[in-house]
Amino acid sequence: MWNDLVKIFGILSCVKLQALNIKRMDYKKKWWKHSVVGVTLIGLGVNFVAEATLLKGGAEVHIAVWFWVGLIGIASLNAGVAFMCDAVKNRIYLEMEEGDAPVPRS
8 A cells, every 4th residue: 555655645746746847938938928028018007097187187076996906007017017027137147048148137
């Protein structure tokens, strides 16, 4: 019985390691995906902040409406900047890996 458990655990750990290797993305894929998401979130955030500004200055709208729209805009703008920073980091790692960067990766 003990040998069977060891075999099952060994198979499960091997499957788990293979799944982790499949989930790893290379730097080019991460750079591409994070840059697209970042640009989209930045555009969405700017749009929501502008909409909140128009809501506040326009008709009689309850304070909660423009506040929450503006808050969502600022949060998505911040998330977009974070995604773009991560995309730049992955691009730098990609260039270091390919040997195009001025500094080798240590």
